[in-house]
Amino acid sequence: MMEKSQAEPPHHAKDVTRHVGYALKRTQAALRSAMDGVLREYGLTVPQYATLELLALNPGMSNADLARATFVTRQSGNVVLQGLQEAGLITRPATADHGRARPAHLTEEGRARLDAVQDAVYAIERHMTAAIPPERLAALLADLDRMAAALEE
Amino acid sequence: MMEKSQAEPPHHAKDVTRHVGYALKRTQAALRSAMDGVLREYGLTVPQYATLELLALNPGMSNADLARATFVTRQSGNVVLQGLQEAGLITRPATADHGRARPAHLTEEGRARLDAVQDAVYAIERHMTAAIPPERLAALLADLDRMAAALEE
DNA sequence: TTTCGAATGTCAGGACTTTGACATAGTGGA
Protein backbone atom coordinates (compact mmCIF):
# COMPACT_ATOMS: atom_id res chain seq x y z
CA MET A 1 0.00 0.00 0.00
CA MET A 2 0.95 3.62 0.02
CA GLU A 3 2.41 3.25 -3.39
CA LYS A 4 1.45 6.70 -4.58
CA SER A 5 4.62 8.01 -6.06
CA GLN A 6 3.46 9.88 -9.11
CA ALA A 7 0.22 11.84 -8.57
CA GLU A 8 1.34 14.10 -5.77
CA PRO A 9 -1.01 17.08 -5.56
CA PRO A 10 1.64 19.82 -5.32
CA HIS A 11 2.83 18.93 -8.81
CA HIS A 12 5.80 21.21 -8.44
CA ALA A 13 8.09 21.07 -11.38
CA LYS A 14 11.66 22.18 -10.88
CA ASP A 15 11.29 24.40 -13.88
CA VAL A 16 9.52 27.51 -12.62
CA THR A 17 8.31 28.31 -16.11
CA ARG A 18 5.97 25.32 -15.85
CA HIS A 19 4.28 26.53 -12.70
CA VAL A 20 0.74 27.82 -12.83
CA GLY A 21 1.88 31.20 -11.58
CA TYR A 22 4.29 31.60 -14.43
CA ALA A 23 1.72 30.56 -17.04
CA LEU A 24 -0.68 33.04 -15.48
CA LYS A 25 1.86 35.82 -15.76
CA ARG A 26 2.76 34.91 -19.30
CA THR A 27 -0.83 34.79 -20.52
CA GLN A 28 -1.75 37.99 -18.74
CA ALA A 29 1.28 39.76 -20.20
CA ALA A 30 0.41 38.62 -23.71
CA LEU A 31 -3.20 39.72 -23.31
CA ARG A 32 -2.17 43.06 -21.90
CA SER A 33 0.21 43.64 -24.76
CA ALA A 34 -2.38 42.75 -27.38
CA MET A 35 -4.96 45.02 -25.78
CA ASP A 36 -2.46 47.86 -25.50
CA GLY A 37 -1.84 47.59 -29.20
CA VAL A 38 -5.43 47.98 -30.34
CA LEU A 39 -6.46 50.45 -27.63
CA ARG A 40 -3.61 52.79 -28.50
CA GLU A 41 -5.21 53.35 -31.88
CA TYR A 42 -8.23 54.72 -30.06
CA GLY A 43 -6.31 56.79 -27.54
CA LEU A 44 -7.17 54.63 -24.57
CA THR A 45 -5.09 52.76 -22.01
CA VAL A 46 -6.14 49.38 -20.66
CA PRO A 47 -7.26 50.76 -17.27
CA GLN A 48 -9.22 53.49 -19.06
CA TYR A 49 -10.94 50.92 -21.24
CA ALA A 50 -11.74 48.73 -18.25
CA THR A 51 -13.24 51.72 -16.50
CA LEU A 52 -15.47 52.52 -19.46
CA GLU A 53 -16.71 48.92 -19.57
CA LEU A 54 -17.49 48.91 -15.88
CA LEU A 55 -19.29 52.24 -16.04
CA ALA A 56 -21.38 51.05 -18.99
CA LEU A 57 -22.37 47.99 -17.03
CA ASN A 58 -22.80 49.77 -13.75
CA PRO A 59 -23.38 53.54 -14.01
CA GLY A 60 -22.61 55.62 -10.96
CA MET A 61 -19.64 53.70 -9.63
CA SER A 62 -17.29 55.79 -7.51
CA ASN A 63 -13.54 56.08 -7.86
CA ALA A 64 -13.01 53.63 -5.00
CA ASP A 65 -15.43 51.17 -6.58
CA LEU A 66 -13.64 51.36 -9.90
CA ALA A 67 -10.21 51.08 -8.32
CA ARG A 68 -11.19 47.85 -6.61
CA ALA A 69 -12.74 46.47 -9.77
CA THR A 70 -9.71 47.28 -11.91
CA PHE A 71 -7.19 46.11 -9.31
CA VAL A 72 -5.36 49.37 -8.81
CA THR A 73 -5.11 51.75 -5.88
CA ARG A 74 -7.55 54.61 -5.39
CA GLN A 75 -4.76 57.00 -6.31
CA SER A 76 -4.19 55.35 -9.66
CA GLY A 77 -7.91 55.06 -10.21
CA ASN A 78 -8.28 58.78 -9.73
CA VAL A 79 -5.64 59.46 -12.39
CA VAL A 80 -7.55 57.22 -14.79
CA LEU A 81 -10.81 59.05 -14.09
CA GLN A 82 -9.16 62.45 -14.51
CA GLY A 83 -7.86 61.35 -17.91
CA LEU A 84 -11.27 60.15 -19.00
CA GLN A 85 -12.88 63.32 -17.69
CA GLU A 86 -10.45 65.58 -19.56
CA ALA A 87 -11.13 63.56 -22.69
CA GLY A 88 -14.85 64.18 -22.19
CA LEU A 89 -15.69 60.50 -21.93
CA ILE A 90 -17.13 60.57 -18.42
CA THR A 91 -18.70 63.07 -16.04
CA ARG A 92 -18.42 63.40 -12.29
CA PRO A 93 -20.35 65.84 -10.11
CA ALA A 94 -18.09 68.47 -8.59
CA THR A 95 -19.59 67.79 -5.20
CA ALA A 96 -20.90 64.63 -3.60
CA ASP A 97 -24.55 64.59 -2.53
CA HIS A 98 -24.03 61.70 -0.15
CA GLY A 99 -20.77 60.90 1.59
CA ARG A 100 -17.62 61.72 -0.30
CA ALA A 101 -18.10 59.34 -3.20
CA ARG A 102 -18.73 61.06 -6.52
CA PRO A 103 -20.62 58.79 -8.94
CA ALA A 104 -19.16 58.66 -12.45
CA HIS A 105 -21.20 58.31 -15.62
CA LEU A 106 -20.40 57.82 -19.29
CA THR A 107 -21.00 60.75 -21.62
CA GLU A 108 -22.43 60.26 -25.09
CA GLU A 109 -18.90 60.43 -26.42
CA GLY A 110 -17.73 57.94 -23.83
CA ARG A 111 -20.39 55.47 -24.86
CA ALA A 112 -19.49 55.99 -28.51
CA ARG A 113 -15.80 55.44 -27.85
CA LEU A 114 -16.53 52.25 -25.96
CA ASP A 115 -18.74 50.98 -28.79
CA ALA A 116 -16.00 51.72 -31.29
CA VAL A 117 -13.41 49.81 -29.29
CA GLN A 118 -15.39 46.77 -28.17
CA ASP A 119 -15.26 44.90 -31.47
CA ALA A 120 -11.48 45.00 -31.58
CA VAL A 121 -11.06 44.11 -27.91
CA TYR A 122 -13.56 41.28 -28.01
CA ALA A 123 -11.83 39.91 -31.09
CA ILE A 124 -8.68 39.52 -29.02
CA GLU A 125 -10.52 37.58 -26.34
CA ARG A 126 -12.16 35.38 -28.97
CA HIS A 127 -8.79 34.71 -30.56
CA MET A 128 -7.39 33.82 -27.16
CA THR A 129 -10.19 31.47 -26.13
CA ALA A 130 -10.34 29.89 -29.58
CA ALA A 131 -7.02 28.26 -28.74
CA ILE A 132 -8.57 25.93 -26.17
CA PRO A 133 -11.25 23.23 -26.39
CA PRO A 134 -14.62 25.00 -26.10
CA GLU A 135 -15.91 22.47 -23.60
CA ARG A 136 -13.16 23.50 -21.18
CA LEU A 137 -13.94 27.20 -21.24
CA ALA A 138 -16.44 27.13 -18.38
CA ALA A 139 -14.11 25.05 -16.23
CA LEU A 140 -11.23 27.42 -16.96
CA LEU A 141 -13.27 30.40 -15.88
CA ALA A 142 -14.39 28.62 -12.73
CA ASP A 143 -10.87 27.54 -11.84
CA LEU A 144 -9.47 31.02 -12.29
CA ASP A 145 -12.19 32.41 -10.06
CA ARG A 146 -11.54 29.79 -7.39
CA MET A 147 -7.82 30.45 -7.38
CA ALA A 148 -8.37 34.18 -7.13
CA ALA A 149 -10.85 33.74 -4.31
CA ALA A 150 -8.42 31.51 -2.42
CA LEU A 151 -5.69 34.12 -2.67
CA GLU A 152 -7.94 37.02 -1.76
CA GLU A 153 -9.38 35.60 1.42
CA MET B 1 -21.69 46.78 -5.99
CA MET B 2 -20.11 44.00 -8.02
CA GLU B 3 -22.75 41.38 -7.40
CA LYS B 4 -22.42 37.87 -8.75
CA SER B 5 -25.68 35.99 -8.93
CA GLN B 6 -26.08 34.24 -12.26
CA ALA B 7 -24.30 30.97 -12.90
CA GLU B 8 -24.26 30.65 -16.68
CA PRO B 9 -21.02 31.95 -18.19
CA PRO B 10 -21.87 32.30 -21.87
CA HIS B 11 -19.18 32.64 -24.48
CA HIS B 12 -19.48 36.39 -24.27
CA ALA B 13 -21.31 37.67 -21.27
CA LYS B 14 -22.40 41.26 -21.18
CA ASP B 15 -20.75 41.51 -17.82
CA VAL B 16 -17.08 42.07 -18.53
CA THR B 17 -16.17 40.74 -15.11
CA ARG B 18 -17.15 37.28 -16.36
CA HIS B 19 -14.82 37.30 -19.31
CA VAL B 20 -11.72 35.15 -19.29
CA GLY B 21 -9.54 38.23 -19.61
CA TYR B 22 -10.98 39.73 -16.47
CA ALA B 23 -10.60 36.50 -14.49
CA LEU B 24 -7.02 36.32 -15.71
CA LYS B 25 -6.32 39.82 -14.51
CA ARG B 26 -8.01 39.22 -11.19
CA THR B 27 -6.11 36.02 -10.45
CA GLN B 28 -2.80 37.47 -11.56
CA ALA B 29 -3.35 40.55 -9.39
CA ALA B 30 -4.15 38.40 -6.36
CA LEU B 31 -1.10 36.23 -6.92
CA ARG B 32 1.15 39.23 -7.40
CA SER B 33 -0.13 40.81 -4.22
CA ALA B 34 0.39 37.64 -2.19
CA MET B 35 3.90 37.20 -3.52
CA ASP B 36 4.73 40.85 -2.87
CA GLY B 37 3.73 40.35 0.73
CA VAL B 38 6.02 37.43 1.49
CA LEU B 39 8.92 38.59 -0.68
CA ARG B 40 9.02 41.96 1.03
CA GLU B 41 10.02 40.22 4.24
CA TYR B 42 13.10 38.98 2.42
CA GLY B 43 13.94 42.24 0.71
CA LEU B 44 13.04 41.04 -2.77
CA THR B 45 10.62 42.26 -5.42
CA VAL B 46 8.70 39.86 -7.62
CA PRO B 47 10.86 40.51 -10.70
CA GLN B 48 13.98 40.03 -8.60
CA TYR B 49 12.69 36.72 -7.26
CA ALA B 50 11.75 35.57 -10.76
CA THR B 51 15.23 36.44 -11.96
CA LEU B 52 16.83 34.41 -9.17
CA GLU B 53 14.67 31.40 -10.04
CA LEU B 54 15.54 31.64 -13.70
CA LEU B 55 19.26 31.99 -13.00
CA ALA B 56 19.19 28.99 -10.68
CA LEU B 57 17.56 26.95 -13.39
CA ASN B 58 19.60 28.37 -16.21
CA PRO B 59 22.93 29.91 -15.17
CA GLY B 60 24.51 32.38 -17.55
CA MET B 61 21.36 34.01 -18.90
CA SER B 62 21.89 37.53 -20.22
CA ASN B 63 19.90 40.61 -19.36
CA ALA B 64 17.94 40.36 -22.60
CA ASP B 65 17.21 36.69 -21.93
CA LEU B 66 15.93 37.46 -18.46
CA ALA B 67 13.87 40.40 -19.63
CA ARG B 68 12.06 38.24 -22.15
CA ALA B 69 11.51 35.50 -19.59
CA THR B 70 10.12 37.87 -16.97
CA PHE B 71 8.00 39.84 -19.46
CA VAL B 72 9.59 43.23 -18.95
CA THR B 73 11.71 45.46 -21.18
CA ARG B 74 15.47 45.19 -21.34
CA GLN B 75 15.68 48.50 -19.54
CA SER B 76 13.64 47.25 -16.60
CA GLY B 77 15.53 44.00 -16.60
CA ASN B 78 18.78 45.87 -16.26
CA VAL B 79 17.46 47.76 -13.23
CA VAL B 80 16.50 44.44 -11.66
CA LEU B 81 19.95 43.00 -12.30
CA GLN B 82 21.67 46.09 -10.92
CA GLY B 83 19.64 45.76 -7.73
CA LEU B 84 20.54 42.10 -7.36
CA GLN B 85 24.17 42.87 -8.08
CA GLU B 86 24.33 45.62 -5.48
CA ALA B 87 22.75 43.24 -3.00
CA GLY B 88 25.50 40.73 -3.80
CA LEU B 89 23.06 38.08 -5.01
CA ILE B 90 24.36 37.78 -8.55
CA THR B 91 27.56 38.46 -10.47
CA ARG B 92 28.11 39.72 -13.99
CA PRO B 93 31.42 40.02 -15.80
CA ALA B 94 32.37 43.64 -16.41
CA THR B 95 33.08 42.84 -20.03
CA ALA B 96 31.53 40.40 -22.46
CA ASP B 97 33.73 37.74 -23.95
CA HIS B 98 31.40 37.09 -26.85
CA GLY B 99 29.03 39.65 -28.29
CA ARG B 100 27.65 42.20 -25.89
CA ALA B 101 25.69 39.82 -23.68
CA ARG B 102 27.08 39.50 -20.15
CA PRO B 103 26.07 36.19 -18.56
CA ALA B 104 24.72 36.48 -15.00
CA HIS B 105 25.29 33.92 -12.26
CA LEU B 106 23.99 33.43 -8.74
CA THR B 107 26.42 34.02 -5.89
CA GLU B 108 26.46 31.81 -2.81
CA GLU B 109 24.37 34.42 -1.07
CA GLY B 110 21.98 34.58 -4.00
CA ARG B 111 21.46 30.85 -3.89
CA ALA B 112 20.92 31.00 -0.13
CA ARG B 113 18.39 33.82 -0.45
CA LEU B 114 16.48 31.89 -3.08
CA ASP B 115 16.42 28.78 -0.92
CA ALA B 116 15.13 30.80 2.00
CA VAL B 117 12.30 32.27 -0.04
CA GLN B 118 11.15 29.27 -2.04
CA ASP B 119 9.21 27.59 0.74
CA ALA B 120 7.06 30.64 1.31
CA VAL B 121 6.51 31.33 -2.38
CA TYR B 122 5.70 27.73 -3.23
CA ALA B 123 3.23 27.65 -0.37
CA ILE B 124 1.31 30.43 -2.09
CA GLU B 125 1.16 28.50 -5.32
CA ARG B 126 0.05 25.37 -3.48
CA HIS B 127 -2.65 27.34 -1.70
CA MET B 128 -3.80 28.73 -5.02
CA THR B 129 -3.90 25.43 -6.89
CA ALA B 130 -5.48 23.65 -3.94
CA ALA B 131 -8.66 25.57 -4.75
CA ILE B 132 -9.28 23.62 -7.94
CA PRO B 133 -9.88 19.93 -8.64
CA PRO B 134 -6.43 18.29 -8.89
CA GLU B 135 -7.38 16.40 -12.03
CA ARG B 136 -7.92 19.71 -13.84
CA LEU B 137 -4.51 21.16 -13.01
CA ALA B 138 -2.77 19.79 -16.09
CA ALA B 139 -5.57 20.98 -18.37
CA LEU B 140 -5.46 24.42 -16.78
CA LEU B 141 -1.74 24.69 -17.40
CA ALA B 142 -2.16 23.52 -20.97
CA ASP B 143 -4.99 25.96 -21.66
CA LEU B 144 -3.06 28.91 -20.27
CA ASP B 145 -0.10 27.99 -22.44
CA ARG B 146 -2.25 27.68 -25.55
CA MET B 147 -3.92 31.02 -24.95
CA ALA B 148 -0.58 32.72 -24.41
CA ALA B 149 0.85 31.13 -27.54
CA ALA B 150 -2.14 32.25 -29.58
CA LEU B 151 -1.69 35.84 -28.43
CA GLU B 152 2.06 35.86 -28.91
CA GLU B 153 2.13 34.64 -32.48
C1' DT C 1 -25.98 62.48 21.89
C1' DT C 2 -21.32 61.39 21.51
C1' DT C 3 -17.56 58.80 19.99
C1' DC C 4 -15.11 55.70 17.30
C1' DG C 5 -14.29 52.99 13.22
C1' DA C 6 -14.60 52.31 8.33
C1' DA C 7 -14.77 54.25 3.79
C1' DT C 8 -13.62 57.87 0.58
C1' DG C 9 -10.98 61.46 -1.72
C1' DT C 10 -6.68 63.68 -1.98
C1' DC C 11 -1.68 65.21 -1.53
C1' DA C 12 3.36 64.42 -1.54
C1' DG C 13 7.08 61.59 -2.51
C1' DG C 14 9.34 57.79 -4.34
C1' DA C 15 9.81 53.36 -6.83
C1' DC C 16 9.22 51.00 -10.88
C1' DT C 17 8.40 50.54 -15.87
C1' DT C 18 8.00 51.97 -20.41
C1' DT C 19 8.92 54.53 -24.88
C1' DG C 20 12.31 56.24 -27.91
C1' DA C 21 16.79 56.54 -29.34
C1' DC C 22 21.63 55.35 -30.18
C1' DA C 23 26.14 52.83 -30.45
C1' DT C 24 28.22 48.35 -30.61
C1' DA C 25 28.85 43.38 -31.83
C1' DG C 26 27.80 39.30 -34.39
C1' DT C 27 25.55 36.97 -38.65
C1' DG C 28 24.41 35.94 -43.27
C1' DG C 29 23.98 37.06 -47.98
C1' DA C 30 25.22 39.73 -52.29
Next chain:
DNA sequence: TCCACTATGTCAAAGTCCTGACATTCGAAA
Protein backbone atom coordinates in the same frame (compact mmCIF):
# COMPACT_ATOMS: atom_id res chain seq x y z
C1' DT D 1 34.96 41.63 -48.88
C1' DC D 2 31.19 44.57 -47.98
C1' DC D 3 26.71 45.50 -46.51
C1' DA D 4 22.34 45.12 -44.44
C1' DC D 5 20.00 42.90 -40.57
C1' DT D 6 19.46 41.45 -36.08
C1' DA D 7 20.50 41.41 -31.22
C1' DT D 8 22.29 43.49 -27.11
C1' DG D 9 23.34 47.03 -23.76
C1' DT D 10 22.64 51.63 -22.35
C1' DC D 11 21.07 56.51 -21.84
C1' DA D 12 17.43 60.07 -21.35
C1' DA D 13 12.77 61.31 -20.57
C1' DA D 14 8.27 60.46 -19.47
C1' DG D 15 4.58 57.95 -17.69
C1' DT D 16 2.51 54.87 -14.47
C1' DC D 17 1.73 53.08 -10.14
C1' DC D 18 2.41 52.55 -5.33
C1' DT D 19 3.40 53.71 -0.24
C1' DG D 20 2.38 56.66 3.42
C1' DA D 21 -0.24 60.17 5.22
C1' DC D 22 -4.20 63.19 6.30
C1' DA D 23 -8.93 65.36 6.36
C1' DT D 24 -13.71 64.49 5.60
C1' DT D 25 -17.96 61.89 5.80
C1' DC D 26 -21.22 58.42 7.23
C1' DG D 27 -22.93 54.98 10.29
C1' DA D 28 -23.04 52.20 14.33
C1' DA D 29 -22.19 51.41 19.04
C1' DA D 30 -21.64 53.12 23.70
